[in-house]
Amino acid sequence: MKKPIPTIRDVAAAAGVSTATVSKFVNGAQRFSAGVEATITQVIADLGYRSNPLAASMITGRTRSIGLSVLDVANPHFTSVVKGANRVAQQHGYNLLLVDTDENPDRERPLLEALSRRVDGMFVISRIPESEMGWMMELGKPMVFFGHLAQHDIPWVAGDDRRGARMLARHLVAQGHRKIAYLGFSKSRRDEERLAAIRECLAGHGLPLVVHDAGAPSAREGERVCSAIMLGADHPDALICYNDLMALGFMKAAQTLGFRLPDDISVAGFDNIQFGAYTSPALTTVDLQSERLGAAAMELLIGRIEGKPAATFNMIEPQLILRGSIANRV
Amino acid sequence: MKKPIPTIRDVAAAAGVSTATVSKFVNGAQRFSAGVEATITQVIADLGYRSNPLAASMITGRTRSIGLSVLDVANPHFTSVVKGANRVAQQHGYNLLLVDTDENPDRERPLLEALSRRVDGMFVISRIPESEMGWMMELGKPMVFFGHLAQHDIPWVAGDDRRGARMLARHLVAQGHRKIAYLGFSKSRRDEERLAAIRECLAGHGLPLVVHDAGAPSAREGERVCSAIMLGADHPDALICYNDLMALGFMKAAQTLGFRLPDDISVAGFDNIQFGAYTSPALTTVDLQSERLGAAAMELLIGRIEGKPAATFNMIEPQLILRGSIANRV
DNA sequence: ACTTTGTAGTTAAACGTTTAATCGCAAGTA
């Protein structure tokens, strides 16, 4: 036995004005005579009227929600991105419509296509190669992508992976490491930048790089590959992981195997997830500023949605976070 | 120079049928003669027609999105809840409209009120006391709450906090601990259940309980309160934390102060966040099944939205996860 | 042959807003 939800027409009738007047009043789009203003205010309060945003969206073509497609919300790196994005969205009066593609590229297309009609714009964190992204442009909504893109007319936001990787590799060399390995995740578009920068830096010092590849960017996978890396003839003296999750998993497994960290092997990762600070040794990492990236992406996107001129991309400076997981071997 | 988006009317005109026919066709609501079916299929493909869900929502009153209000997405416990909720929502063809209240109860009301008109139902994780939740019921949408509620007509989903707390306290006693402390977070509705169960269990063994209270359920706060707990005349031999985040922070700070874990003090938490497994010692915790809770809440909510008879609440069994952070003092 | 039943498709009225165009009126201007 619910009372029917009052419409703008009910308000107009009760206040003795037209619906247009009520609409303009609610949207603060005009000045009003004192009498009318008082009456409408009163009636709205009495009836408990609240504008129906769906109906408004039909006319204005704006929904005040933004689609956010993420690879895995439970990955703390992406969680931070979401957090930053959501903060900015909320500040501007937008809500996030969340999609989690669960690291499965096949899910992205149907989910994004369905999403596109319900939002004003989309922030997309994807594993789809840039060359296969054509259909996304047909979606007809403003978009911003996570991660560096080569095409210059598509907006993106990214940390400077190359620079961060270089900083880290340089530091390892300076600390006297000579047998450095990289545990990558080649399905990610960002992996190749990191790998290239590391390799280049080491080559500059005449050092080789052993590369391993993980099947998922997860702690579990880091644990799994540990024995393959450590139980060979001579294991590396330092390991750079594609991300902190993998590094955490690797460290745990290595310790379980009886290795001492960082004496037997130094470990480092990317992302600076919160939990890297709580292991022993604490994890050295490249902070790519996840939350700021999310926020910057949202600023960019909302700028485009609201038609304000804005840059097409935004590269944020990384920071090397030094903690106990890297030994000094000099 | 964008081409205008085709409407159902464009399709109807091009196919030589009425809009009603097209509508029924896309919703699979009727059988059609072979000719009509073929024509419509063809025209839809040619024009690239996609139904506008906003317009449909106006009529049906259904949006196929569900509001999820969360205290802090970046808290791994809630991240898991979101993950589980989102999985089930997606399975049923719903999207989550996310709201993050940032542990600030004052933000909840305006955000939820705005949200309520755009969704079919809401899953609310709140810090608002049950006695002040009246206005939420006026929102006129199906709702499910996170955490135990006393009122029996409001649907909720929760882990069995009392049972989990009892299991943990009992284990500590069995392992020979006699000076047990609790680091709580009294702003949470769930804190009091845990505290009560622990106190009751210890009282049964004639043991006292020292209670501390944190200002936030965060690792940082766990670090901050460490010295107050450990540097007194004689510190506890075991500490139960309101959640794993606080436990992680506490452990780190205690180790920094020179204490050895678990020899000097045993530590345990709640939630079984992934990262408790990667510290040294690894964290003993009560797994309240965050992800299953999120999923169960969504099942319950969707059941109510779609008018299927369902239970009003769902209590999920906790599990004690024993790891290295608890010593054997017998 | 006449009625009934069932089915494929149409008509037209919603749903609850926004907004361009218009209007009436009072105040200001020439």
Add this chain to the structure above:
DNA sequence: TACTTGCGATTAAACGTTTAACTACAAAGT
């Protein structure tokens, strides 16, 4: 006085669907 200007308020047409009620017609039953 007559003409303009500005402003508060109205009119009515959208926006893109769904759906109850209806129609036309063919097949089946009597």
